[in-house]
Amino acid sequence: MNEVIRQLMNHRSIRQFTDEKLTGEEVRRLVEAAQMASTSSYLQAYSIIGVTDADKKAALRKVSGQTYVEDNGHLFVFVADFYRHQLMSEELGADINDYLGATESFLVGTVDAALAAQNLAVAAESMGLGICYIGSLRNDMQQVIDILNLPEHVYPLFGMVVGHPADSGSQKERLPFKHIYHENGYDSSSYAEEIAGYDEEIAAYYRARTNGKRADKWSEQVVGMLSEKTRLDVDDVVKKQGFLQQ
Amino acid sequence: MNEVIRQLMNHRSIRQFTDEKLTGEEVRRLVEAAQMASTSSYLQAYSIIGVTDADKKAALRKVSGQTYVEDNGHLFVFVADFYRHQLMSEELGADINDYLGATESFLVGTVDAALAAQNLAVAAESMGLGICYIGSLRNDMQQVIDILNLPEHVYPLFGMVVGHPADSGSQKERLPFKHIYHENGYDSSSYAEEIAGYDEEIAAYYRARTNGKRADKWSEQVVGMLSEKTRLDVDDVVKKQGFLQQ
Structure with missing residues (x-):
């Protein structure tokens, strides 16, 4: 390297x-x-x-x-x-x-x-x-x-x-290489398994950092955040600036 | 450096x-x-x-x-x-x-x-x-x-x-630092002058590379390209993929 x-x-x-x-x-x-x-x-x-x-x-x-x-x-x-x-x-x-x-x-x-x-x-x-x-x-x-x-x-x-x-x-572990990198076409056949494994890794990371008080899984953390109705005004603002007029 | x-x-x-x-x-x-x-x-x-x-x-x-x-x-x-x-x-x-x-x-x-x-x-x-x-x-x-x-x-x-x-x-000269970098707020007061100077530089670059056959200014090149009605279908495709539904 x-x-x-x-x-x-x-x-x-x-x-x-x-x-x-x-x-x-x-x-x-x-x-x-x-x-x-x-x-x-x-x-x-x-x-x-x-x-x-x-x-x-x-x-x-x-x-x-x-x-x-x-x-x-x-x-x-x-x-x-x-x-x-x-x-x-x-x-x-x-x-x-x-x-x-x-x-x-x-x-x-x-x-x-x-x-x-x-x-x-x-x-x-x-x-x-x-x-x-x-x-x-x-x-x-x-x-x-x-x-x-x-x-x-x-x-x-x-x-x-x-x-x-x-x-x-501190550095956060990324998704597994094979989850991000696809060869010759999109392939999500092992996504469920890869996400489950990654969720465990991330939960272990949080457990170690918080003496067991927190053990968020990545999927829960991310989906929780995306469920919040935030930044919905970005659309209005960029349109007002002259973009996305189609 | x-x-x-x-x-x-x-x-x-x-x-x-x-x-x-x-x-x-x-x-x-x-x-x-x-x-x-x-x-x-x-x-x-x-x-x-x-x-x-x-x-x-x-x-x-x-x-x-x-x-x-x-x-x-x-x-x-x-x-x-x-x-x-x-x-x-x-x-x-x-x-x-x-x-x-x-x-x-x-x-x-x-x-x-x-x-x-x-x-x-x-x-x-x-x-x-x-x-x-x-x-x-x-x-x-x-x-x-x-x-x-x-x-x-x-x-x-x-x-x-x-x-x-x-x-x-080969490397193409970028816009002047002060044209890209603004301090504490957007300031376009010297844009016309900066673009004119940059246009001359780019024209000289093309002249040198083509033995004088080509002397495009950056502004002409860029505006010419943006005037073409290309890639107008990007909007339809990203919407079809589930984006930009607002």
Whole structure:
């Protein structure tokens, strides 16, 4: 196993950081590494907002509910972004409205932002920094749009906190390789068995960490969460921003 | 600049490979590295299909239009996947239909698959392999679903070809750092100027590569592409698979 793969295999989310802030040079290094990720058809359909303003960080923390959105070395927010493409089309007198309203552009913006984000995460960890994705910014996407002054054809996807780790985090076992990887076609014939085995592993992990007080199975945890009617407003917000008009 | 960041900064898409296939061990190593990427709320809402069957590769190449979909060391297809979650909810007698039909799950599946894919790309390049994303599988998403036998609550996002490079590729300049990175709020006040400068750079790049025959500006290239009414059927297909029901 080479050093890069060793680093990837060692990933864990970090939610506690020292007070040390990232330098401007570090931020630039990270963003430039993010930019080198592949981008669909060279569109570069994303932007990254760095948030250092204390009031804005407090407001975003309120949206997320997580203290580490405020307490970190740097907070990045990743947004899918076709605003620049809209400007360019107006400049050139072209009509790209069918594309901007299609589900395809929603996929492309989301994928472009996510690929850039994961490059940033890998770069940060290679510098000894810790990271955590903040999907909970989607608890109130409209608030995030207002706080960051996002124009039409832009929507926030998630944040990422980066900083000097103040704890070592812990790693959660992933689903078995053969559950995620299929050969030549989708095959769910052994799903029930694989999930049952994985459920036992995860329950054992929680038992060990909580002295037997907690023994959640993965399936129960996940289904419980998905049964809650949360983030149903994401649809309204992305439509208001000009996406998913089909 | 450390070695990991140097690798990220050196990324280029590779579209020509030697005949050497990836070994089973290499495939497993890559998928396991992919699995270690962050996943929204521990959902692991994606699967990866490895395609080695000659007929299936030929069929996917036809969808994509790219020869390297057939000629590579290994072809991966990344799919957003809530099928296992649907099975688990039935098993537990829970109702997760509101979630599965919401725009939020469409975002989560797309992001989860993309983060895993980018980890796989980074891992592959660390092993001296080359990669290229294949977004053109979305030229006919329904075909891809049929070829790979994808069930409901699953949709294909993109492929990735991986292999031993037979050429060195070439790197395309990204948008300026300050165009992608905003501080404390979205700021497009210098967009026009930044795009004009970038357009000149890209035109110079094409002029140099084509002995002056081609001098596309980025804005013209991108807007031209987005003006074409392509992939408008992505919407129908993902809805048929059970997504975007709001």
